[in-house]
Amino acid sequence: MKENTSEQNKGLTGWIDKRLPVFTFINHNLRDYPTPKNLNYFWNFGSLAGITLVIMIVTGILLAMQYTADTELAFDSVERIMRDVNNGWLLRYIHMNGASMFFIIVFIHIFRGLYYGSYKYPREILWMLGVVILLLMMATAFMGYVLPWGQMSFWGATVITNLFSAFPVVGDYIVTFLWGGFSVDNPTLTRFFVLHYLLPFGIVGVVALHLVALHQFGSNNPTGLDVKSEGDTIPFHPYYTVKDYLGLGVYLIVFAGLVFFAPNFLGHPDNYIPANPLQTPAHIVPEWYFLPFYAILRAVPDKLLGVLLMFAAVMVLFFLPWLDKHKVRSANFRPYYRQFYWLFILDCLVLGWVGAMPAEGVYVLISRVATAYYFGFFLIIMPFLSRFEKTTDLPSSISAAVISEKFDNKEPSSESYVK
Amino acid sequence: MSEKDLKNKKSDVAVDEDKRDFLFVTTAGLAVAGSALTVFSLIDTMNPAKDVLALSTTEVDLSPVEEGQSLTVMWRGKPIFIRHRTDSEISDASNVSVDELPHMASDESRVKNPKWLVVVGVCTHLGCVPLGQKIGDNKGEYGGWFCPCHGSHYDTSGRVRKGPAPLNLEIPPYEFVTDDIIKIG
Amino acid sequence: MLSSLRKVAFLLLFLITIDSGANAASSNVELIKQNWPFNGIFGRFDKASLQRGFKVYSEVCAACHGIRHISYRDLEGIGYSPDEIKVIAAEYEITDGPNDEGDMFTREAKMSDKFVEPYENETIARLSNNGSYPPDLSLIVKARAGGADYIYSLLNGYKDFPENFEASEGMYYNEFYPGYQIAMPSPIMDEIVEFDDGTEATHLQIARDVTSFLAWTAEPELEVRKSLGVKTIFFLVLLTIMLLGVKRKVWKHLE
Numbered sequence: 001m002k003e004n005t006s007e008q009n010k011g012l013t014g015w016i017d018k019r020l021p022v023f024t025f026i027n028h029n030l031r032d033y034p035t036p037k038n039l040n041y042f043w044n045f046g047s048l049a050g051i052t053l054v055i056m057i058v059t060g061i062l063l064a065m066q067y068t069a070d071t072e073l074a075f076d077s078v079e080r081i082m083r084d085v086n087n088g089w090l091l092r093y094i095h096m097n098g099a100s101m102f103f104i105i106v107f108i109h110i111f112r113g114l115y116y117g118s119y120k121y122p123r124e125i126l127w128m129l130g131v132v133i134l135l136l137m138m139a140t141a142f143m144g145y146v147l148p149w150g151q152m153s154f155w156g157a158t159v160i161t162n163l164f165s166a167f168p169v170v171g172d173y174i175v176t177f178l179w180g181g182f183s184v185d186n187p188t189l190t191r192f193f194v195l196h197y198l199l200p201f202g203i204v205g206v207v208a209l210h211l212v213a214l215h216q217f218g219s220n221n222p223t224g225l226d227v228k229s230e231g232d233t234i235p236f237h238p239y240y241t242v243k244d245y246l247g248l249g250v251y252l253i254v255f256a257g258l259v260f261f262a263p264n265f266l267g268h269p270d271n272y273i274p275a276n277p278l279q280t281p282a283h284i285v286p287e288w289y290f291l292p293f294y295a296i297l298r299a300v301p302d303k304l305l306g307v308l309l310m311f312a313a314v315m316v317l318f319f320l321p322w323l324d325k326h327k328v329r330s331a332n333f334r335p336y337y338r339q340f341y342w343l344f345i346l347d348c349l350v351l352g353w354v355g356a357m358p359a360e361g362v363y364v365l366i367s368r369v370a371t372a373y374y375f376g377f378f379l380i381i382m383p384f385l386s387r388f389e390k391t392t393d394l395p396s397s398i399s400a401a402v403i404s405e406k407f408d409n410k411e412p413s414s415e416s417y418v419k
Numbered sequence: 420m421s422e423k424d425l426k427n428k429k430s431d432v433a434v435d436e437d438k439r440d441f442l443f444v445t446t447a448g449l450a451v452a453g454s455a456l457t458v459f460s461l462i463d464t465m466n467p468a469k470d471v472l473a474l475s476t477t478e479v480d481l482s483p484v485e486e487g488q489s490l491t492v493m494w495r496g497k498p499i500f501i502r503h504r505t506d507s508e509i510s511d512a513s514n515v516s517v518d519e520l521p522h523m524a525s526d527e528s529r530v531k532n533p534k535w536l537v538v539v540g541v542c543t544h545l546g547c548v549p550l551g552q553k554i555g556d557n558k559g560e561y562g563g564w565f566c567p568c569h570g571s572h573y574d575t576s577g578r579v580r581k582g583p584a585p586l587n588l589e590i591p592p593y594e595f596v597t598d599d600i601i602k603i604g
Numbered sequence: 605m606l607s608s609l610r611k612v613a614f615l616l617l618f619l620i621t622i623d624s625g626a627n628a629a630s631s632n633v634e635l636i637k638q639n640w641p642f643n644g645i646f647g648r649f650d651k652a653s654l655q656r657g658f659k660v661y662s663e664v665c666a667a668c669h670g671i672r673h674i675s676y677r678d679l680e681g682i683g684y685s686p687d688e689i690k691v692i693a694a695e696y697e698i699t700d701g702p703n704d705e706g707d708m709f710t711r712e713a714k715m716s717d718k719f720v721e722p723y724e725n726e727t728i729a730r731l732s733n734n735g736s737y738p739p740d741l742s743l744i745v746k747a748r749a750g751g752a753d754y755i756y757s758l759l760n761g762y763k764d765f766p767e768n769f770e771a772s773e774g775m776y777y778n779e780f781y782p783g784y785q786i787a788m789p790s791p792i793m794d795e796i797v798e799f800d801d802g803t804e805a806t807h808l809q810i811a812r813d814v815t816s817f818l819a820w821t822a823e824p825e826l827e828v829r830k831s832l833g834v835k836t837i838f839f840l841v842l843l844t845i846m847l848l849g850v851k852r853k854v855w856k857h858l859e
Contacts, residue, residue, distance in 0.1 A: 058461065059461065062461060062462075062464050062465065065464075065465060066464070066468075080468070080470065083469070084468040084469040084470040084471075085464050085468040085469075086463045086464050086466055086468060086469075087460045087461065087463055087464050088464055088468070090460065090461075091461060091464050245450075
């Protein structure tokens with residue numbers, strides 16, 4: 001088969017392909033790659049995340065050519081980019097808002113996986129690599145936010161690095177080590193810049209592995225059923241390439257709207273004040289994508305426990321394939337899981353909201369209840385449901401599901417199979 | 420033929436039809452044009468920024484420079500050699516037969532006021548800064564400048580006379596604002 | 605599919621409300637809202653207003669507040685010609701050097717220079733202002749929640765201290781300032797400047813013009829950004845509609 005494809009291309013491409021099978025590779029993975037034919041638009045978010053990563057790296061490299069990582073100069077060098085560099089404002093606003101867009105895309109991508117059981121056998125490693133990407137993204141985003149050296153940059157860096165002081169005995173040594181001094185200062189800024197530049201290439205590497213793992217068994221699909229025959233799949237090109245382009249068009253409209261008309265909407269005004277180590281802003285909040293984790297941190301009165309719980313909130317995702325061992329993947333056929341799932345989404349939003357509120361009064365209570373549900377969902381509800389939940393009737397195959405959808409003229413929600 | 424081959428064939432036919440489709444062609448064209456414009460505007464950030472361009476003129480006061488002395492000033496990050504030439508230097512420069520020069524140019528064409536020679540102090544070979552500005556510098560065989568990197572010799576009009584440099588020292592755009600002040604750039 | 609899309613849209617909306625709630629949390633007094641010409645997707649600056657605002661800045665604010673991110677050459681953005689800017693810049697003295705004798709010297713500012721700052725350093729600034737540091741104004745509109753409306757409100761928010769208010773020495777009452785006590789006395793009053801274009805220099809007019817000027821110093825790229833944005837969105841919407849057609853056409857082969 002492989003032999004055939006390379007010989008079909010005569011001429012230069014054929015000559016190269018025989019020695020370095022790049023064209024065969026592209027054909028297999030982006031052209032003929034058999035893909036379930038019932039993927040909905042939530043399956044666009046993987047490619048959107050990949051494109052966003054490329055946008056971030058390209059704009060980031062160009063920004064690095066103008067930026068100066070020095071506490072005396074960083075703030076002014078960013079303002080120089082905004083004012084004097086040709087299209088510099090565009091470059092920076094794309095990069096700045098691109099970070100937010102990246103997290104929106106990746107969160108939706110994760111929640112899609114959570115709904116359709118994409119983390120289950122045989123895609124456990126695929127899922128875990130995704131969690132690694134999320135962790136790397138969070139580290140990269142955090143360090144990137146420090147670089148403009150505004151008030152929020154400085155105090156964000158101070159607060160987050162101080163989390164490590166919670167660890168007994170070694171805590172203070174770790175923090176001093178992270179800072180390279182006795183406070184967040186020039187050595188800290190310089191290393192954050194270096195790592196902020198370096199880590200995205202690590203992300204690219206893990207994304208490559210993520211794709212290798214994906215193509216081993218192919219995409220999951222809204223029914224969660226395995227591909228059973230050729231009739232269940234269609235070639236990736238042109239069907240999903242064009243669908244991805246369409247999704248990209250819609251995505252870019254939202255992205256451009258943010259960049260051109262509300263570039264500072266998701267930011268904080270205090271970051272346009274140069275960093276001042278002598279004065280903490282009255283109300284300090286992390287970027288919106290960290291708010292749920294920030295809320296978990298503040299829900300616990302104990303410093304160490306809060307920090308551990310916050311890390312655990314991400315780490316728990318690694319164990320998902322073993323917490324939810326229910327045989328059926330898609331929540332479409334799991335009536336109870338589905339209810340808890342939507343409650344979980346709401347819970348994450350509530351966590352995000354209390355994360356932005358002052359840590360006092362009723363907000364503390366709300367954050368505790370929400371944190372309890374966050375962990376309860378993974379550690380209690382999931383294992384419990386995997387043992388006891390009865391599913392609705394599953395369609396016999398992907399094709400059967402597609403046909404029944406057509407006749408009912410509605411989506412393959414569980415209602416259509418409960419007869 | 421297996422089922423799969425049949426299907427591939429079908430999609431190939433579809434793709435071939437697609438390639439001629441008006442909507443497909445215009446959409447692809449529009450997308451390519453949009454991407455090209457975006458890429459261009461982002462790459463444009465690497466061109467000189469407004470603050471860099473704003474520094475591209477320099478005014479120099481010539482009055483403290485005595486005859487026979489030289490002055491080096493910075494313009495666009497490069498040294499500008501300004502030499503207050505003596506009469507003998509002027510006659511050395513103008514008495515050369517232009518046809519013998521590697522890069523033909525008369526002395527008159529290279530100065531606005533014969534007393535003052537203004538050249539960019541960057542060797543046209545590979546960009547080193549020639550010697551000859553300071554007292555005691557090696558001025559080369561022709562009394563002008565000598566590039567230590569690869570041994571190019573320039574005369575008192577800044578013309579290359581010997582060595583690997585292909586061109587004469589460049590003349591920056593400048594004008595006399597008054598008799599004693601020039602504006603470079 | 606559709607119902608889950610609706611759910612996602614709802615969630616996104618929720619997220620946006622969360623965020624705006626977070627930003628609004630910092631101020632509790634309703635600001636005086638103005639219909640600024642630079643608001644909205646087609647927003648543009650009013651050049652005449654910016655020039656008047658610049659005059660207010662240089663005759664009133666500049667005594668204590670710098671605009672250190674702005675160069676004199678940037679004034680082309682509010683409608684001055686290079687020759688006019690050279691005259692404006694020449695009114696400022698800037699320290700340069702060292703010269704050939706190793707001494708610092710002063711010279712007239714050039715177009716390429718940044719605006720000269722009113723104080724040599726923060727300590728001197730604090731000494732001359734009763735311990736307070738007058739912030740740089742280049743980014744003030746972007747650096748305060750509420751933006752231009754906040755600055756405008758602040759300039760119009762001076763009142764006498766209410767009874768029973770524990771006022772500190774040398775402070776002034778402003779209902780829009782966090783904590784209500786501000787070290788800056790009300791900087792403007794009717795006729796404090798005389799406008800060249802004959803506009804009547806009322807308190808409100810001055811506040812409006814100088815706020816517009818500061819909105820420009822914070823976002824000089826605003827006009828270019830918004831006009832490019834309109835074109836970009838128009839292009840993307842067109843492209844997306846065409847892609848929708850392409851997608852439908854391609855997927856028709858499946859049926």
